[in-house]
Amino acid sequence: xHTIQDIARSxxxxxxxxxxDPDDPGGATQYGVTLATLRRLGRDLTxxxxxxxxxxxxxxxxxxxxxxxxxxxxxxxxxxxPEPLWPSVFDMYVNSGSQAVKxxxxxxxxxxxxxxxxxxxxxxxxxxxxxxxxAAPGHLVDAYGIAxxxxxxGLADRSPSLRKFARxxxxxxxxxxxxxxxxxxxxxxxxxxxxxxxxAKWA
Numbered sequence: 001x002h003t004i005q006d007i008a009r010s011x012x013x014x015x016x017x018x019x020x021d022p023d024d025p026g027g028a029t030q031y032g033v034t035l036a037t038l039r040r041l042g043r044d045l046t047x048x049x050x051x052x053x054x055x056x057x058x059x060x061x062x063x064x065x066x067x068x069x070x071x072x073x074x075x076x077x078x079x080x081x082p083e084p085l086w087p088s089v090f091d092m093y094v095n096s097g098s099q100a101v102k103x104x105x106x107x108x109x110x111x112x113x114x115x116x117x118x119x120x121x122x123x124x125x126x127x128x129x130x131x132x133x134x135a136a137p138g139h140l141v142d143a144y145g146i147a148x149x150x151x152x153x154g155l156a157d158r159s160p161s162l163r164k165f166a167r168x169x170x171x172x173x174x175x176x177x178x179x180x181x182x183x184x185x186x187x188x189x190x191x192x193x194x195x196x197x198x199x200a201k202w203a
Contacts, residue, residue, distance in 0.1 A: 031064035088183035145184035
């Protein structure tokens with residue numbers, strides 16, 4: 001099992017460098033760290049008395065990894081979940097905040113392990129996740145990844161401006177979908193035809 005620092009560095013590589021896509025709710029981002037995050041944490045990296053786009057551009061891979069570990073893994077207590085879930089839930093938390101935990105909680109409810117869908121990792125969620133993993137150790141990680149993939153498709157269904165993140169211009173799988181499937185066993189990946197069928201209703 002990779003360390004949390006290893007996972008964080010992998011997320012940094014996935015996120016890549018500076019982007020400021022007007023259709024991305026995260027806004028200006030460098031290595032996955034948004035301007036909103038820097039402001040929330042009070043990280044004036046340029047030490048000019050304000051937190052702005054220049055600070056986003058000043059984020060290094062190591063700064064990003066440290067922020068991820070401290071504020072997107074330790075702070076929301078993801079380490080209390082079964083260890084095999086860490087990579088995918090951590091990656092999703094960086095991508096979508098507490099929605100990562102809500103996806104897990106909805107999955108647990110679907111498995112008849114009733115928990116509050118509140119986005120917080122508390123004793124109830126931890127106990128249910130442990131029970132689910134013990135009952136299906138070879139399937140829970142895949143089930144979470146599939147639920148995450150479905151969440152992304154659902155976002156794109158509802159918001160046409162977000163569809164470019166789920167479907168490439170050539171019709172293939174977009175970054176959101178390939179990112180989710182990177183945590184899922186290959187046998188559960190959608191084929192190109194299945195993906196095309198899933199997005200066929202999009203303009």
